[in-house]
Amino acid sequence: MKAKLLLLIILISLAASHKAFASPLDKAFERMNNFNEQDWSFQMISRGEEDTVEVFNPLAKPEWSLISINGNHPSKKQIKAYYREIDEAEAEDDDGNLNLHEMIDVSSLRLLKDDGKVAKYSFTPILDDDDVDFTDKLEGELWHNKQKDFIERFDFFSKAPFSPMAGVKISNMQTSIRFQEISKDIFVPKEIFSEVSGRAFIVKKVDEKESQIYTNYQQVNKSNSRQ
Secondary structure (H helix, E strand, O other), X not given: OHHHXXXXXXXXXXXXXXXXXXXXXXXXXHHOOOOOHHHEEEEEEEEOOOOEEEEEOOOOOOOEEEEEEOOEOOOHHHHHHHHHHHHHHHHHOOOOOOOHHHHEEEEEEEEEEEOOOEEEEEEEEOOOOOOOOOHHHXXXXXXXXXXXXXXXXXXXXXXXXXXXXXXXXXXXXXXXXXXXXXXXXXXXXXXXXXXXXXXXXXXXXXXXEEEEEEEEEEEOOOOOOOO
């Protein structure tokens, strides 16, 4: 839970306004925004401090359901805590959509390798918080699938220790996001792996690894398509 909340804060800080630089990946970035979560149900399997199985269904109320915790049916107390965490996360998020183009200083893209099928680039993440600037402590890499023209993997990681907020010092942070195509030109998360280590308020050690696997995507609505 600690790592999940800390990672959420870092991801929110990385969501920045789009800078209008032309790049060979513009079309691929645009295609990554075709997915609308209000059109699809899916299952998320998380591994970390707790192992959980959750289901998202935009036609259900509430949309998220907690199926199991550590292989067991959740108690009423656990379900209450689960929905409280969702409410807190949604209060921090604008629309729930991950816009890769807005997380990248496109002018910093540098081609590292191209085998004709997949091209690998390095980049600098950008921020939207003028008061906290640790851009120089972060580095990113992405893999462009040239055959289907989409971003199949997106990584960012720390190059040096940094402080995302008062009292918290991160010595190591890594996040890797892999994507998959579930329908023609609809690309979605497949797996997210994150690792965070550091200290909170000097004495509290943070050392967490988490992963989320997204599966069983099913289209339940066609009225909100972004295509």
